[in-house]
Amino acid sequence: MNRKRRRWVNVLLVILYFIFLMLPIYWMINMSFKTNEEILGALSLWPKNPTLANYKIIFTDPAWYSGYINSIIYTTMNTAMAVTIALPAAYAFSRYNFLGDNHLFFWLLTNRMAPAAVFLLPFFQLYQNIGLYDTHLAVALAHLLFNVPLAVWILEGFMSGVPTEIDETAEIDGYSFPRFFFRIFIPLIRSGIGVTAFFTFMFSWVELLLARTLTSVNAKPIAATMTRTVSASGMDWGLLAAAGVLTIIPGALVIYFVRNYIAKGFALGRV
Amino acid sequence: MEKKKSNRAWLLVLPVVISVAFSAIIPLMTVVNYSVQDIFGPGQRVWVGNEWFVDTVRDPELRSALMRNLLFSFEALLIEVPLGVLVALGLPSRGKWASLSLVLIALPLLIPWNVVGTIWQIFGRADIGLGGYFLNTILGFDYNYTLNARDAWYTILLMDVWHWTPLVALLAYAGLRAIPDAYYRAARIDAASNWAIFRFIQLPKLRGVLLIAVLLRFMDSFMIYTEPFVVTGGGPGNATTFLSIFLSKLAVGQFDLGPAAAFSLIYFLLIQVFSYIFFVTMKNAGQGDAS
Numbered sequence: 410m411n412r413k414r415r416r417w418v419n420v421l422l423v424i425l426y427f428i429f430l431m432l433p434i435y436w437m438i439n440m441s442f443k444t445n446e447e448i449l450g451a452l453s454l455w456p457k458n459p460t461l462a463n464y465k466i467i468f469t470d471p472a473w474y475s476g477y478i479n480s481i482i483y484t485t486m487n488t489a490m491a492v493t494i495a496l497p498a499a500y501a502f503s504r505y506n507f508l509g510d511n512h513l514f515f516w517l518l519t520n521r522m523a524p525a526a527v528f529l530l531p532f533f534q535l536y537q538n539i540g541l542y543d544t545h546l547a548v549a550l551a552h553l554l555f556n557v558p559l560a561v562w563i564l565e566g567f568m569s570g571v572p573t574e575i576d577e578t579a580e581i582d583g584y585s586f587p588r589f590f591f592r593i594f595i596p597l598i599r600s601g602i603g604v605t606a607f608f609t610f611m612f613s614w615v616e617l618l619l620a621r622t623l624t625s626v627n628a629k630p631i632a633a634t635m636t637r638t639v640s641a642s643g644m645d646w647g648l649l650a651a652a653g654v655l656t657i658i659p660g661a662l663v664i665y666f667v668r669n670y671i672a673k674g675f676a677l678g679r680v
Numbered sequence: 681m682e683k684k685k686s687n688r689a690w691l692l693v694l695p696v697v698i699s700v701a702f703s704a705i706i707p708l709m710t711v712v713n714y715s716v717q718d719i720f721g722p723g724q725r726v727w728v729g730n731e732w733f734v735d736t737v738r739d740p741e742l743r744s745a746l747m748r749n750l751l752f753s754f755e756a757l758l759i760e761v762p763l764g765v766l767v768a769l770g771l772p773s774r775g776k777w778a779s780l781s782l783v784l785i786a787l788p789l790l791i792p793w794n795v796v797g798t799i800w801q802i803f804g805r806a807d808i809g810l811g812g813y814f815l816n817t818i819l820g821f822d823y824n825y826t827l828n829a830r831d832a833w834y835t836i837l838l839m840d841v842w843h844w845t846p847l848v849a850l851l852a853y854a855g856l857r858a859i860p861d862a863y864y865r866a867a868r869i870d871a872a873s874n875w876a877i878f879r880f881i882q883l884p885k886l887r888g889v890l891l892i893a894v895l896l897r898f899m900d901s902f903m904i905y906t907e908p909f910v911v912t913g914g915g916p917g918n919a920t921t922f923l924s925i926f927l928s929k930l931a932v933g934q935f936d937l938g939p940a941a942a943f944s945l946i947y948f949l950l951i952q953v954f955s956y957i958f959f960v961t962m963k964n965a966g967q968g969d970a971s
Contacts, residue, residue: 430785506683617792672774674858
């Protein structure tokens with residue numbers, strides 16, 4: 410009885426939490442279907458005269474939609490690169506003791522902790538000097554700074570959950586290391602790769618400061634497009650809301666694909 | 681787990697070290713270079729030694745920004761970690777409701793940070809935002825985050841809770857799902873209370889994921905920039921001027937590269953020290969429980 414009641418309290422908390430979670434998002438979606446006159450007029454809980462005009466502007470104006478394409482390109486590049494180079498490193502951390510391994514691990518983590526504001530200028534100079542300024546590759550490389558440590562950390566947790574007996578059996582059976590790694594090991598930690606890809610995608614997609622500093626036209630991210638257009642044309646709330654709504658969609662697709670990996674559970678070992 | 685000793689493992693780690701070092705060490709050296717010089721323009725610079733560092737440590741405005749940021753991180757962690765765990769405990773464990781709630785709960789995480797700021801900027805406005813309208817017109821509060829320092833603080837805090845509790849909840853949820861059913865069955869046979877199940881089965885198993893959650897939340901709340909910048913711009917007055925906003929005012933606004941660089945090195949060091957303390961504490965705490 411008591412246990413059942415407590416269970417209900419918890420469910421109620423979750424329902425309240427979801428209302429809190431969805432309200433601001435709902436409000437933005439609501440605004441995106443309104444004209445500016447309606448937004449600035451009387452407050453209404455849903456659009457009285459729903460309009461797609463805001464979305465139409467975004468989908469027809471290259472200055473807007475190229476921002477989305479740029480963001481998707483560099484985020485995808487970054488995710489692929491981060492996971493690829495983190496895989497062997499995470500394997501090394503989970504299987505071997507080597508000189509300075511713990512220090513190296515913490516050093517990697519410290520790179521997530523650099524305050525962006527002053528590192529922006531050196532980054533700008535560095536990428537300009539090597540001729541990568543305003544390319545997708547520049548942003549993808551720069552985002553490795555905080556995504557690679559995270560990818561190593563998460564993957565290592567998954568790999569520690571795989572018993573070493575599997576490695577030894579494969580060695581006895583005459584598998585070469587690369588063949589063992591790609592044929593046996595990677596399929597075993599598939600869900601770990603999914604979860605890692607989700608987190609790296611997420612942090613690269615939402616980052617604005619570095620992405621804005623390293624690009625000007627050709628690789629300009631959508632988040633930067635939003636800030637500029639707003640200041641130029643006064644406050645176009647409807648358009649801003651529509652652009653905001655569209656920034657949620659790629660992420661929502663990614664989480665949809667990895668939801669089962671998260672639902673399956675992981676505990677993450679290295680502690 | 682028995683680990684083999686092998687320095688050849690360095691070969692596997694090498695790509696990671698090179699890629700991170702490329703983006704980490706060269707810019708860091710540049711910042712160190714700025715921090716010991718006074719820069720007037722290209723080619724005009726004077727060596728000033730540790731002057732900027734001394735100034736920075738003595739700056740009262742900076743100290744108050746530091747205290748403000750520490751309080752903010754503390755409050756954010758205090759709310760987000762327990763709330764995230766509670767939400768994770770209440771989420772359905774399987775089926776389509778589980779999928780749906782996972783997708784919904786992750787949404788705030790996937791919104792670019794300046795858009796998060798925009799959402800809350802709009803939501804909190806008394807004229808066009810639901811939240812601000814509700815508080816002002818229906819409940820009759822005098823709520824205005826651009827004028828009232830306390831309102832601004834709680835708006836930013838609520839936004840952070842909205843934005844980041846999902847991260848804790850997702851990680852805790854994944855951690856909970858990794859506990860084998862046999863543990864719960866054993867607990868039921870022992871007639872263990874909910875609290876006992878939580879304390880002796882769930883919490884120890886969540887240690888790994890919670891360590892990541894707490895560290896990520898600490899680092900990111902201590903470096904919070906974009907969201908408060910969009911909503912309040914650090915104001916009213918200095919009420920929401922966190923360290924990184926203060927820093928960017930220094931670096932970009934006044935173009936004082938030397939002090940800004942010295943400050944960011946100190947800032948960087950502070951985050952590392954705190955993170956290291958968290959890391960070691962959580963590594964040791966409950967070591968006995970897990971085994």
